[in-house]
Amino acid sequence: TLGDAMKDADAFIGCSAKGLVSKDMVKSMAKDPIIFAMANPDPEITPEEVAEVRSDAIMATGRSDYPNQVNNVLGFPFIFRGALDVRARKINEQMKKAAAMALAALAKEEVPDDVKRAYGNEDFTFGRNYLIPKPFDKRVLTRVSPAVAKAAMDSGVARIQIEDMNAYAKSLQERLGQTGSIMRNIRSRLPGSDKPRIVFPEGTNARILKAVAILKDEGLIHPILLGNKKIIHKKMDALGVSNLKDIEIMHHEDSDNYESYVKEYFHLRQRKGVSLSFAKDTMKRGNYYGSMMVRMGHADGMITGATQNYPECIKPIMKVIGTNVAGRPKVAGIMILVFKSRVVFFADCTVQQNPEANDLADIAISAAQLYRRVMQAEPRVAFLSYSNFGSNRDPQVSKMAEAVKIAKSKDATLIADGEMQADVATNTDIMKTLFDFCSLDKAADVLIFPDLNSANISYKLLSQLGGATPIGPILLPMKHAINIVQRTSTVDEIVNMSHLTALIAQEIKAHKLAKH
Structure with a gap:
């Protein structure tokens, strides 16, 4: 026994x-x-x-909420990377042993600050509670893959030889973009149990189904598809993802909750021109039904937008969910732009066309809160303009300077300054050479734009021409975790947004439990 x-x-x-x-x-x-x-x-x-x-x-x-998480993400990706880079004929015992020894050696090295930040600034040192490197530790790539490649060469299964292993390790570091690092951090903070339930109203969309296939395999999120089960299953067969047929699928015609959702929506909107019959028709639409699932606690978050334009998505969300801050009925769309060596948050990129100073202050506070949540660090916030610190005096410039004052009065901990030009905000040398009085001590992490035009154009130009990977937009401040992906979003981008939405949903739930 x-x-x-x-x-x-x-x-x-x-x-x-x-x-x-x-x-x-x-x-x-x-x-x-x-x-x-x-x-x-x-x-x-x-x-x-x-x-x-x-x-x-x-x-x-195997759990991330206990010390010493044994996770295959520490092994398989890096073993395969090393094997592929020497064109190994097979993966043998010597290569697997080399990977294990590399992980064991890495666990004894000093842990970098970015890894500590990813785990709540815990100070890791080798011992009973830290035997295995953390999944977020990006050094794993540059330790395990070279060890595997060398073992393949030494054991005679490599088709090509790597002459300079140090140069190889450096090339691996260059391949490891910031996006992967950020998303590994987010995934590592999702629980193995009590998976966030994320609903996808566009249940027949091919990209959504492919993204859900990835999410199912990862096992960190409980996806829910909305739509007709027969149609969705037929689409799964056509896409070759028939293994998804055990995924939870909901349709208003079969739902036990439909009538209660109709009553709740009628109660919410009866004094805004909504009749009971209109509420019944409305609740048959995916974005309304999905939003109501989240409102009523039957889902933790929602992802939509793959097949619809932005207004079609945001109107139902705002009518059913709304913001979570009294006196702040407006939301903002925040984009995370991941460059090769830095991460910058842009706001507002999708919602408010010409925000006033008070709105801009609220946008900045929401963006800073998101930065703390995702990056686990304190951001520097710059309010942008074509003017630097009063060099021009037109109303568009003045509102940015006023927004800085309002934001600091609302959040005394906010490290912010402006108005300033984009090159000053993003280049510490220019900032300190020309404006040494600026209260930012380094380049800005969060950029607040004066209007929707400038923000939207900037993030799209940088994502297309500047080598930046966009993540978002993330809607804040919301009562629940609901986000809208772009119609042009790739499967990977939908997966990334799902992870981020799940993390936000998890933190909203934890905050509510702490209050009670």
Whole structure:
């Protein structure tokens, strides 16, 4: 039996099912036992249960919310990268052992600050609670892949030889863009259990279905598709993703919640010209139904926009959900632009056409809050203009200077300045040479634009010509995590937005629980 096998055992490595290992089994193990309980989403035995009976156990699970997460993202991508780069004929034991040894060596190195920030500024040092590098540690690529490549060459399975391993490691570092690093950070903060339920109203769209296939395989999000089940299943067959047929699919015609959703919408809008019959018709539309699912707690978030224009999406969202800040009925669309060596947030890129100073202040506060949430650092915020610190005096310039004052009065912790030109905001040397009185101590992380034209044009130009990868837009401040992707969004961009929406939904839920 398993109990017999565990007696006096030095190690247990499991990837089976929840609760198979008992505390008595752990008690019977040898001194300093190694317990890798990797069943997902719930391990064979939890660290808390082990701690009740053993203080000397070395414990790991597959969960991100416990120390020592054993995650295949630390192995497979980097093993394959090394194998492919030497055109290996196969992946042999020597290559797998080299990957394991590289990970073990990396765990003993000092952990960089960006990894610590990704995990709440926890100070990691090698020991019982830090045996394995974190999934967000981008150094894994430059340690594991070269080790695997070298092992392939040494064991005779490599078709090509890499002469300079240091140069190879450097090339790997250059390939590792900021986008992948940010998204790994976001994914690592999503729970293995209690998966955020994200609803997709455009359930028959090919890109949505391909994105949902990726999300299902990852196992971090519970996707829900809206639409006719037969039509969606037929589309799955056509796309070759028939394995998605166990995904939850909802349609208003079959829903037990349809009538309650109609009543809730009627209650919300009855004094704004909505009749009961109109509410019934409205609730048959995907964006309204999906938004109401989120409002009523039957989903944690929503992604829409793959097949519709922006106004068609945002109107239902605002009517059903609305903002989460009293006195701030307006939302803003914030774009995250990921460049090779930096990340900058742009606002407002999608919603408010010509915001006033007070609106701009609110936009800045929302963008700064999102930056803290995603990047886990304190942003520097620049209010942009064609003018620098009063060099011009027209109303468009004055409103940016006024917005800075209002934003700081509303949030005393905000590090912000303006109005300033874009080159000053993004280049520390120019900023300090010409305007050493500027309160920003480095280049801005968040750029607040004077109007929708300038913001939208800027982010699209930079994404097409400047090598930036856009993530967004993220709607803030919202009561719930609902976001609109662009009609031109790729499958990867929809996946990225789903992860980010799930993280926001998770944090909204945690905030509500903390208040209660």
